[in-house]
Amino acid sequence: MLSLPDLVLAKKTQRDKDWPMLSRLVEANYFSNRLKPTPQQVEFWLRELRNPSLLLEVFGRFPEQRAQLLEERPLLRHSQPEELQSCLWEEERLERERDRKYWQPLRAELEQLRRERARTVESD
Numbered sequence: 001m002l003s004l005p006d007l008v009l010a011k012k013t014q015r016d017k018d019w020p021m022l023s024r025l026v027e028a029n030y031f032s033n034r035l036k037p038t039p040q041q042v043e044f045w046l047r048e049l050r051n052p053s054l055l056l057e058v059f060g061r062f063p064e065q066r067a068q069l070l071e072e073r074p075l076l077r078h079s080q081p082e083e084l085q086s087c088l089w090e091e092e093r094l095e096r097e098r099d100r101k102y103w104q105p106l107r108a109e110l111e112q113l114r115r116e117r118a119r120t121v122e123s124d
Contacts, residue, residue, distance in 0.1 A: 013099045043069065056081065
C-alpha cells in the first residue's frame with residue numbers, strides 16, 4: 001500500500017492519463033484537510049498542488065512554509081495565476097521527460113531480451 005505522497009510521486013509519468021489523476025488526488029486531500037491541516041499536509045500541498053488558484057490560497061495561508069520551499073519548487077515564487085500555470089506546465093513537461101529518460105534504457109533492454117527469446121524459439 002502506498003501513502004498519498006508516494007502515489008502522487010508514482011503518477012508523475014509520461015502518460016497523459018496520470019496527470020489529471022495526480023491533480024485530483026492532491027486537491028481531494030486539500031479539500032478534506034484544509035480546515036485543520038498538519039504541517040506535513042501543508043508541505044505536501046506546496047510541493048504537489050497543480051492548480052494555480054489553490055496554490056495561491058495555500059500561499060496566503062502559509063507564507064512561512066512557502067518561503068521554506070522556494071528553493072525546492074521555484075514556481076512558488078510566482079503570485080500570478082497565469083505565471084503559475086505556465087510554470088506548472090513546464091514542471092510537468094520536465095517530469096514527463098525525466099520519466100521518459102528513466103524508462104528508455106529499460107525498454108531497450110526488454111526489447112533486446114524479446115529479440116533473443118524470439119531467436120531462441122526460432123532455432124528450436
